[in-house]
Amino acid sequence: MRIILIYLFRLIHYSSSMVKNSEKILADHNVSITNPRVFVLEVLLENKGPITLDELQSTLKNKVAKSTLYRVLNDLKKINILDEFTSPENQTVVELSLSENDHHHHVFCTNCGEVEDITLSEVFEKQLSDEITNIHKTSKYLIKEHTLELIGLCSDCD
Amino acid sequence: MRIILIYLFRLIHYSSSMVKNSEKILADHNVSITNPRVFVLEVLLENKGPITLDELQSTLKNKVAKSTLYRVLNDLKKINILDEFTSPENQTVVELSLSENDHHHHVFCTNCGEVEDITLSEVFEKQLSDEITNIHKTSKYLIKEHTLELIGLCSDCD
DNA sequence: CAGTAAATGAGAATAATTCTCATTTATTTA
DNA sequence: TAAATAAATGAGAATTATTCTCATTTACTG
Known part of the structure; x- marks a missing residue:
């Protein structure tokens, strides 16, 4: 029974479209697939829309080091799939921009x-x-x- | 001779419309007239348009302390005559917005x-x-x- | 699967902004 | 107008945001 549950869990986990998408996005842009990059992309994909840097940081608190988060965001900006802007209240906000025509x-x-x-x-x-x-x-x-x-x-x- | 020169200097100084404008703006908004506030307003008025924070700081380097500059800018924001925004290159830019309809x-x-x-x-x-x-x-x-x-x-x- | 290059974590370094407090300047009051 | 009170300033400390450093770990290449 336990084995079956573990198997099912892994099946669900690995077939999650989020994970597949994240890895595909990185591969498509010739960026190596690493845990921090996948974690960040997952949150951005799940969120579906703009998200404040604060929220992103607290969501990833124990998974990605702060310096790495900034590095990953810069990586994503470099391959042109991340927009950054500042809210009227001076909050930094980021958002995925995957397709040219959205x-x-x-x-x-x-x-x-x-x-x-x-x-x-x-x-x-x-x-x-x-x-x-x-x-x-x-x-x-x-x-x-x-x-x-x-x-x-x-x-x-x- | 010296007296005359000093007099002329003060006359020119005080009749400068910039100075008058700056002081009038402050008075109109019930903000006390102080040197740092007048200096900042003069630069913003002379500039006529948006100016980066960096440029403002270097212009006022030896006249207004950095902490005071931030305070004055916050004062001007509070009375709603200063807009602040961020350029696409992440530079902070400020601009006077004196009338409602500009x-x-x-x-x-x-x-x-x-x-x-x-x-x-x-x-x-x-x-x-x-x-x-x-x-x-x-x-x-x-x-x-x-x-x-x-x-x-x-x-x-x- | 070993070897090399790239990426990461942790925290130091830098930059941007706000805060603290002793001193100076402006405003109010008598 | 001078003294008393309140507000603003300068200098630098404190805080926050971001980048950098470097030893270690992870990913890619043959």
């Missing part, structure tokens, strides 16, 4: 500090890209990227 | 690190505010503010 923006709640992803309508993104074209004409700036952050109250705090 | 956005040059103010067309701001109304309907977020940051190359670096 363009989106962020909403911050000024009361509870939550950050969420938000996708703007195609119509509006088109209007924004037109505006950026105009900016290029008038200001000579060549715009490559943009970030739009909305600040307000989430439904819980409203 | 709403604008920022352009960052990824090459030289320059930050500039940019004002979007009224048409586009209207489109943005419509989009925010839609977000409220679908996501239940109540949006109070927004920041749009454009990232690219300035005319010198393009």
Whole structure:
């Protein structure tokens, strides 16, 4: 019985798509697969969206050394699958950006500090890209990227 | 002769509009007028636009203690006339926001690190505010503010 | 499976920001 | 206007965030 349970546990554990995904992501980017990297990626994948550095650190407290966490985050930034930004309350926030075309923006709640992803309508993104074209004409700036952050109250705090 | 020179110097000094403005700003917000506060405001007013914390610090190196500079910046934030944000390269940037209606956005040059103010067309701001109304309907977020940051190359670096 | 290169943990070093407290400056009061 | 009180400052200590160092461990290569 015990053997069976252990077997089942390992089966479930290793077939978890999280683990497979993490390792695949690293392999796909020619980054060696190590425990700290997999642990960090698992948390980022599970979380599905932006997460504060504080939360990431406390989640991984006893699994990954603090210096290693910073190193892993820098590794992920280097291969362009991690975005970092600062909340209006000056909290560092990170988020996986795995595919090229998952363009989106962020909403911050000024009361509870939550950050969420938000996708703007195609119509509006088109209007924004037109505006950026105009900016290029008038200001000579060549715009490559943009970030739009909305600040307000989430439904819980409203 | 010496007396006259001193008089002229003081006349020029005190009639400088910068000084007057700085003192008026502080008085208008019920903040006591002190040398460090006036010095910081002068630099921010002269600069006319966003300035990195590093640049502000080096400009005021021998006039204002570092701890005082942080305190003064916090004072200005508290009375809502200073915005702080972080550049894509993780530099802290501050900017005076004296009037309610000078709403604008920022352009960052990824090459030289320059930050500039940019004002979007009224048409586009209207489109943005419509989009925010839609977000409220679908996501239940109540949006109070927004920041749009454009990232690219300035005319010198393009 | 051994050998080499890369990654990690623990904590030291550095950088950024806030705090402490004795002194100075501004404001209030008589 | 001077004395008394409150607030602000400078200098550096304390705290926090991030990077660096180096001995040890882990991953990749043949």
